[in-house]
Amino acid sequence: MLEGGKISIRQLTILVMLVTIGDSVLVLPSIPTFYAQQDAWVSSFIGMTAGLLVVYVFCMVGQLYPHLTLIQSIQQILGKWVGAIVSLLFLAYFFLSATAHTREVGDFLNIEMIQETPLQASQILFISIVIMAARLGLEVIGRTAEFFTPLILIIFLILIMFLLPQIELERIEPLLENGIKPVLMGSIPCLAFPFLELVTFLMILPYVTQTKKIRQGFLQGALFGGIVLIIIIAMSVLVLGADETSRSIYPSYSLARKISLGRFLERVESSIALMWLLTISIKIILYFYAFILGLAQLFKLKEYRMLALPAAMLLIVLSPLISPNITYYNVLIAKYWPYLDLTYGLLFPLLLIGVYYVRKISKKPTEA
Numbered sequence: 001m002l003e004g005g006k007i008s009i010r011q012l013t014i015l016v017m018l019v020t021i022g023d024s025v026l027v028l029p030s031i032p033t034f035y036a037q038q039d040a041w042v043s044s045f046i047g048m049t050a051g052l053l054v055v056y057v058f059c060m061v062g063q064l065y066p067h068l069t070l071i072q073s074i075q076q077i078l079g080k081w082v083g084a085i086v087s088l089l090f091l092a093y094f095f096l097s098a099t100a101h102t103r104e105v106g107d108f109l110n111i112e113m114i115q116e117t118p119l120q121a122s123q124i125l126f127i128s129i130v131i132m133a134a135r136l137g138l139e140v141i142g143r144t145a146e147f148f149t150p151l152i153l154i155i156f157l158i159l160i161m162f163l164l165p166q167i168e169l170e171r172i173e174p175l176l177e178n179g180i181k182p183v184l185m186g187s188i189p190c191l192a193f194p195f196l197e198l199v200t201f202l203m204i205l206p207y208v209t210q211t212k213k214i215r216q217g218f219l220q221g222a223l224f225g226g227i228v229l230i231i232i233i234a235m236s237v238l239v240l241g242a243d244e245t246s247r248s249i250y251p252s253y254s255l256a257r258k259i260s261l262g263r264f265l266e267r268v269e270s271s272i273a274l275m276w277l278l279t280i281s282i283k284i285i286l287y288f289y290a291f292i293l294g295l296a297q298l299f300k301l302k303e304y305r306m307l308a309l310p311a312a313m314l315l316i317v318l319s320p321l322i323s324p325n326i327t328y329y330n331v332l333i334a335k336y337w338p339y340l341d342l343t344y345g346l347l348f349p350l351l352l353i354g355v356y357y358v359r360k361i362s363k364k365p366t367e368a
Contacts, residue, residue, distance in 0.1 A: 002296050002304050005139030007204070009213045013221040014145050015282065016201060018152070020194045020225025022283035023104055026276040028193055028229060029236040029251040031334045032186030037242040038172045039183050041234040046183065047190025048226035054195050054346060055222045059215040061349045062205040064356050070202035071294040077356050084298065086348070091294050093344045094200060095315070098287040100329075100337075101280055102127065102319045107326050112253065113273065123319055126281075131312045133285045134292060135305045138207055141285055148278050155275045156228060160235060162259045167238045192338035194229055195222060196345025197283075203290035249330065252276075288315070 007015070032043040065073045070090065075083035106123045114122060133141055176183065201218065208214055236251045239258055245251045253276075256269035292311050296304035323329035 002293060002301075005137045005142075006207050006209050007138055007142035009208065009210045009217040011142035011146055012201075012204075012208050012214065013217040013224075014149050015142060015204075015286065016198060016218055016221025017225040017228075018145055018149070018279045018282045019198060019200070019286060020222055021152075021228050021279045022194070022197070023101055023276070023280045024193045024229055025232055025279060026108070026250050026252050026272070027104070027333070028189065029233045030246050030248055031189040032233065033237060033242050033246040033251075034186075034334070036183045036186035037178065037246070038174075038237055039176060039178075040186055040237055040242065040245070041172065041230060042176075043183050043186030044190045044226075044230045044233045046187040047195070048223075048230060050187070050191045051195025051226060052219060052222055054191070055198060055218055056215070057346070057349050057353070058199060058202060059218055061352055062202055062214065064353070066211055067206050069204070069206055069294065069297060070199075070290075071297045073202075074352065075298075077352050077359070087294065087298050090344065090348070091291055091298065093340070094203075094287050094291040094294065095311070096322075097197065097200075098130075098284050098291060099315050099318050099322055100333075101284045101287070102130075102315060103322050103329065105277070105280060105284075106319065107329065108250065108273075108276075111326065112250065113270075119320055120316065123316055127312050127316055129281065130285050130288050131308050134289045134308045138204055138289065141282070141289065145282050152275050152278055155271045159256060159259070159272060159275075160231060163235055163239055163255065166258055167235070168241075169238065171238050171241050172234075188338050188342075189334065190229070190233075192341035192345070194225060196338075196341035198222060199345045199349065200286055200290045202349075203294060204286070249326070288312070 029040065032047075033040040036043045061070070061073070065076055068076065071087045074087050074090070077083065078086055102123055105126055106119045109122045110117065110119055133144070198218075205214055208217075232252050232255075236245045236255055239255055240248070240251060244254070248254050252272055253269050256272040288308075288311070292307040293304045295301075295307055295311075301307075323332055
């Protein structure tokens with residue numbers, strides 16, 4: 001195999017949790033709130049429930065060929081030529097996702113933290129870390145995620161604890177004021193961004209040591225990450241209100257600005273920025289890693305690490321071009337990106353399962 005490293009079930013669970021949180025912790029709350037208003041927390045709960053079912057589907061795909069990655073499994077199931085086309089589509093999806101999230105990082109840093117720094121300068125520094133992580137391999141990525149997880153959880157708990165006095169329960173009333181349709185509309189992004197994008201883990205499941213516990217670890221990671229997002233969305237509505245949350249570009253960042261403890265503890269929004277940068281870094285690294293590993297497997301290369309630098313250079317070039325400005329990007333993410341995730345995170349996996357079992361059944365009479 002091109003990748004010689006292994007990760008434990010614990011590291012898989014942590015990686016799934018961090019990727020589920022990913023960029024969603026910062027940008028997701030405003031999208032379901034735009035549709036469902038004060039019922040956004042209900043949308044997030046529905047999204048998580050559906051998301052766990054999708055994760056179960058991912059586990060089913062992973063069990064078809066437990067020792068093969070997604071790209072290798074596609075070619076086994078769909079054949080050489082059709083499999084190559086679908087594999088290229090998945091690789092394009094991985095690369096496009098890494099590019100979009102890199103643009104997201106650059107926009108956030110330029111809008112909220114380092115306004116005078118050119119967009120490409122901050123992106124180049126960020127991508128340097130991504131290149132390093134991808135070249136070091138999966139084992140180092142897993143250990144790094146394991147190392148930073150306690151810090152991420154501590155930041156999250158401190159944020160929630162200090163915001164508890166500012167909660168106003170009447171902000172989530174009345175329940176289902178506008179019916180169930182807006183809630184269901186709001187649940188689509190709550191399903192897409194955190195859970196459907198976990199399809200990238202089908203590229204690393206063969207490198208998990210305890211194969212019998214993969215389903216358990218996968219589901220637990222998605223559940224823990226989903227709970228964090230439900231709490232963040234609920235707190236955004238309870239503290240900021242539905243109107244302000246839906247109009248904010250980064251609601252959880254605005255949420256952290258509300259913390260004020262006797263003029264002693266204020267302006268702690270950098271903590272939520274640190275939490276978000278850590279989780280989205282892991283997400284981009286895994287997407288980038290899946291892209292170069294899958295590309296090497298598709299073209300039967302002996303080494304995938306040599307692809308890291310040219311792929312990163314292409315990513316840096318395309319990242320500013322993916323959208324002309326932050327407004328366009330936000331509309332793209334909110335209205336259209338969930339359906340891209342639905343295609344690659346649900347329709348294609350179901351297609352693979354269906355074709356696999358149809359071919360398996362059609363071969364039985366021949367074997368008899």
